[in-house]
Amino acid sequence: MSYEMKKHRILELIAEMVEVDVSExxxxxxxxxxxxxxxxxxxxxxxxxxxxxxxxxxxxLMSLRKVEDLLRFLNTN
Structure with missing residues (x-):
């Protein structure tokens, strides 16, 4: 799976969790x-x-503070 696809899926997942539009x-x-x-x-x-x-x-997990931290972690693992 490409980085962009992974990123989009993570943003969607987070948006679902916090009940906002993915654009937010x-x-x-x-x-x-x-x-x-x-x-x-x-x-x-x-x-x-x-x-x-x-x-x-x-x-x-507790060291990840921003969405970009999570994306960076996923991209390196």
């Missing part, structure tokens, strides 16, 4: 600004593990 989720959006709390972040990690077979350790 930007790469430089922080998870806090989007209203994503630690429980929602864990839910996101479960989706990523299932969809991309990528395991994100809790420490790594």
């Amino acid at each position: 989720v930007k790469e430089d959006s922080s998870f806090a600004d989007l209203g994503i709390d630690s429980l929602m972040a864990l839910e996101l990690a479960v989706y990523l593990e299932r969809d991309y077979n990528i395991f994100i350790q809790e420490q790594e």
Whole structure:
């Protein structure tokens, strides 16, 4: 899957989680600004593990502050 396809799917997933239009989720959006709390972040990690077979350790997950951080992490793993 290309980076652009992966990015679009992640933005869609986040938009679904916070119940906004995908156009409102930007790469430089922080998870806090989007209203994503630690429980929602864990839910996101479960989706990523299932969809991309990528395991994100809790420490790594908590270090990701923005959508672009998550995209960078996925692109390098």
